[in-house]
Amino acid sequence: MTGRSAPALLRRPLLWIQLAWIAMLLGFAVGIPIYQAPDEVLHIDRVLAAGRDSGFGEFDERSLSPELTATYDAGFRHRNAPYGAMEAPGGERWNLDALESYEGNQAPNQLAQHPPAYYALTGAVRTAIVSMLPDDTWDFDREVLLLRLLNVAMVAPLPWLCARTARTLGMGVGSATLASLVPLCIPQLAHIGASVNNDNLLLLTSSVTVAAAAEVLSSRLTWGRTLVIGTSVMLALWTKAPAIALVPLVVVVAVQDLRRRRSDWPMVAALGGFLVAGSLYYVRSLLLHGDPVAGRDMGLPSRTTAFQPVDFTLTAMDNFSQSFWGKFGWLWVDLPGTWVH
Template identity: 30%
Template structure:
């Protein structure tokens, strides 16, 4: 048997039962959400469904401006969705929060609900679908789910049943999030208790399980990003192993093939390896030898075992794998369209939308941006028709920020992490937040409106924040025990 080395774990630790139970409960909660939320009652869910149905029928992936919505998804939306603004029926009053009721007596007969291509459902309508602007991984994966269902069943189920199946597939995608948070905590050097608290923190954001239970490409990006941050939590503590570098590269490529938002992660990968090298230069021994094999190896010697060359080599491997896995898509799009990430938004969000006399002001923008982002992050369900009160969202935000402040306060913690290393765990959500703010501001300047302010866009960066919440809760727990003694 190989002897333990700085790049080989001595033994494998077990996942605590609490974390396993939390993971199962998280998946069950998402599955419940998938049933409780009316079909089509989620941001852009009908548009996501239109692209999946197009691919499941054997069609190639369309250009960014090459897909029209189909009759079937509009029919489904009008039949099942509650928000009138999502797909208004003739004569309905449409407001930001108006909803239609669906009495049981008016439910369509289950035995006669149409498949997506029945009764002209496959026919396109005039409205362009914006979803082909995204890379294909998520949509091809969901289309594969439908292909398997149709192969087993001998044909397509009704459209509503296929969407229900896709929702369950998305609930399955986000089920591992508590486990990944625990793993990130262990790789960062936390003890099992603190890492378990990090896993439980995934329950703190109600909107996370709601979005995770619907058909939305953010769910695959969130899964991939949580796994990536778990690896980077070890990198920032000094892990420069080839296996980790390859894993980082693969996950980076998967993220970029899911959504262009993942472009924020390559700079963070470089930053993680830089901080890992600084650790190698300044530390001479493990911070806590009792920590088991799920922690990253700690370097030895004044410059670390591999020194800066090890960090550069690992970063080069991660970068090469990411480029090899994802560049083909973006280069192909650039060749066809002249842009790496083209969108039909430019045709819809124009200066024609500006109100008379509009002048953009940062203060006016922030007065809309901050409360909308806060409320939509914590709980603005469906098509934002069911919203938690603003005071509750603000209170939750204050508690969350307080926990992060507690985690960042010590210069060095018992697990040996520095404040700089802990601050790195916030960079994913901060990078995504900056991306959302800059894009929303740009669109506001153009249109005078307030588009793109979506709290769910931050979910992919939350793994590191949840680890810090675990750090804070463990710190407060130990402090309370000390006071009690």
């Protein structure tokens, strides 16, 4: 097999794998009942706040938007009546912008401690798209679907990025093809990827960082790769705290390249600048609140019984088996116990 024929051999299966992944994401985007994905209503609330220039506030200042509380109170909170607010035909359902005067019980939004990059980006795109069409086009269920599709776009390149990284690291065509299949082997990944969640921007930026870092380790640092790595890791850090796991990777890439070519120090310094910029949110939180990832105390009850290994194991296995499939069907369908057992 020649080096020229290998990419052509990979391209065809990769295309079908990529299309299958997108189809899987779209299926979840349409099939997941509104607000039933993990913390979806809280993420949507922050997206709406960002798009309306209402600011982000401090981690303990944000409560759910009145309009989201209205649609949530309509039945989506309870699996016995998940479609109460959607009984009206399309065009007659509630519009989020028309519900700002709703005076319900606004629950606290504990996700306000997350950095703002995902919400600012998604909110800006949402505002731009919504403004292109008449207001009566955007019933709240359609707007949630729009936000989900924006998230689908974020995670859609994952199979291609996996294959690219594998090939860059010297793996063969078969191994690269298998690498591209990894996202499809985790239904929960598609479930989260098709819902409104800041994990999706973190997945995209992390994957881009790893792919570009692999190119540097197998070749050398260039200004183009410096810009890609720096921008993606900075955006990842401004999206979610777990992105700190990317910092050691960037440091290794910079040190390894500098050992080989000392003349690359301006690019290495630029990478350091991106890391500093990415840390500013956490530095600010540390200075203001004494904690780099300050969060709201939700008043959860403390453990009152001794640790039970057997109960813990059974519960963990049960939750793992459910969450692996995105708990699809679990939160809104009641089945008689005799059927389940």
